[in-house]
Amino acid sequence: MNVYICTDLEGVCGVFRWEQTREYGTPANVEARRLLMGEVNAAVAGAFDAGAARVVVRDGHNGAKSFLPEELDERAEMIMGLTSRYDDVTKEGFDAAILLGYHAMSHTQGGVLCHTQSSVGWNNYWINDRLAGEIAQSAIMLGAQGIPVVMVTGDDKTCAEARDWLGDGVVTVEVKKGLSREGALMLAPKKARALIREGAREAVANAPVAAPFRPEFPLRIRWQYKDSLVVDRYRGEAEVIDPYTIERLVADPADILAP
Numbered sequence: 001m002n003v004y005i006c007t008d009l010e011g012v013c014g015v016f017r018w019e020q021t022r023e024y025g026t027p028a029n030v031e032a033r034r035l036l037m038g039e040v041n042a043a044v045a046g047a048f049d050a051g052a053a054r055v056v057v058r059d060g061h062n063g064a065k066s067f068l069p070e071e072l073d074e075r076a077e078m079i080m081g082l083t084s085r086y087d088d089v090t091k092e093g094f095d096a097a098i099l100l101g102y103h104a105m106s107h108t109q110g111g112v113l114c115h116t117q118s119s120v121g122w123n124n125y126w127i128n129d130r131l132a133g134e135i136a137q138s139a140i141m142l143g144a145q146g147i148p149v150v151m152v153t154g155d156d157k158t159c160a161e162a163r164d165w166l167g168d169g170v171v172t173v174e175v176k177k178g179l180s181r182e183g184a185l186m187l188a189p190k191k192a193r194a195l196i197r198e199g200a201r202e203a204v205a206n207a208p209v210a211a212p213f214r215p216e217f218p219l220r221i222r223w224q225y226k227d228s229l230v231v232d233r234y235r236g237e238a239e240v241i242d243p244y245t246i247e248r249l250v251a252d253p254a255d256i257l258a259p
C-alpha cells in the first residue's frame with residue numbers, strides 16, 4: 001500500500017489568517033509551516049500504522065516551498081518545488097491519497113481562508129455548472145490516475161465539502177470550526193494531530209475498498225476571475241461568458257485547472 005499525501009496550508013489547525021499563508025518567511029508564516037509539519041507527520045504516522053509500504057508527501061501551498069524539510073518523519077519522502085501535478089511520482093503507483101490542510105471553496109460562509117486556487121485572482125470555478133473548489137479538483141486529478149482520496153482534513157466547511165463531493169465513505173478530520181474567513185474555534189494542535197493520525201490509520205486501512213473519483217469527461221469548466229483584465233488578455237479556446245468569466249469543455253483531466 002503506497003500513500004500519497006497532498007498538502008495545503010490554510011486548513012491546518014492554528015492557521016486562520018492571511019498573514020500566515022501569503023507572506024513567506026515571516027515569523028507568522030514559519031509558525032504556520034511548523035504546524036503544517038506536525039499534521040504531515042501525524043498523517044504519515046497513521047498511514048504507516050495501517051501498514052503503508054511507502055508514503056510520499058507533496059507540498060501543495062503557493063510555490064510548494066512550505067515544508068520545513070528537517071522536520072519530516074524519516075520514513076516519508078517529500079515533493080517540493082515547481083513541478084506539474086502530473087509529475088512522474090504519481091505514476092510510480094499509489095493506492096490512496098490524503099488531502100491534508102485543505103480549505104473550502106471560494107465564498108464559503110465562515111470558511112477559514114476559503115478560496116479556489118488563488119485567493120487574490122480567482123473568484124468562482126464551476127464543473128458542469130456546479131460550484132467547485134480544490135477538493136474536487138484534486139480528487140479528479142488523482143482519480144484520473146486511479147488513486148482514490150480516502151481522507152480530507154481542514155475546517156468544518158472543508159470536511160462538509162469533501163463529503164458532498166466524495167460521499168460519506170471519505171474520512172474527514174475537522175481540526176477547527178470556521179467562525180469567519182479569518183477566525184476559527186480550534187482544537188489544540190496536539191489534539192488535531194492525534195485525530196489526524198487515527199483518521200489516516202482508518203482511511204488507509206479501508207483504502208482497498210475506496211473508489212477513485214472519476215466523473216465522465218469532457219467536463220464543462222467555467223473560470224470567473226476577480227479582474228476583467230485576465231479575460232481581456234486571454235487568447236485561448238475558451239468562450240468568453242462575460243468580462244470576468246470564460247468557459248470551455250475540457251477533455252483531459254490534466255487541463256482542469258488552466259483554461
Ligand SMILES: [Zn+2]
Nearest residue numbers: 008009061062
Ligand atoms: Zn494554500
